[in-house]
Amino acid sequence: FAMVCESGGWAITTPLCYLDGQRFHDRLDVMPVPFASFARVLSLAARRDELNGIPSRLAQNCRDLIETVCVKPALEKLPWLEGRMMIVRELQAATTARQVGV
Numbered sequence: 854f855a856m857v858c859e860s861g862g863w864a865i866t867t868p869l870c871y872l873d874g875q876r877f878h879d880r881l882d883v884m885p886v887p888f889a890s891f892a893r894v895l896s897l898a899a900r901r902d903e904l905n906g907i908p909s910r911l912a913q914n915c916r917d918l919i920e921t922v923c924v925k926p927a928l929e930k931l932p933w934l935e936g937r938m939m940i941v942r943e944l945q946a947a948t949t950a951r952q953v954g955v
Contacts, residue, residue: 854881868927868938883931890937895919916940 854877857864871883897915899908920940928934 857881868931868934869923872923872926872930878930885933885937916942 854864854866854871854874856862858877858880865886871878871881874881895915897908897912924938924940927938
């Protein structure tokens with residue numbers, strides 16, 4: 854962001870990268886890109902019926918942490934991200950259903 858701030862240029866970045874550059878926030882204008890958005894998927898793979906539910910608890914803890922540390926601060930700074938940046942919890946139910954053969 855330093856080069857953008859100094860040169861009056863522009864850059865495409867992610868909300869998380871923007872959050873990391875807090876010292877530049879007062880010198881930047883941030884807006885959504887004018888094309889389709891994208892998604893990131895983080896996956897946790899574990900053997901079925903092992904580790905006594907630790908993978909499920911770890912996945913839930915990670916979702917909660919990402920929401921608290923990343924998503925909520927990004928929505929506070931960039932309210933137009935509402936509905937665009939989120940933790941998709943429905944995938945958990947779909948994944949669980951596939952694991953048990955539903």
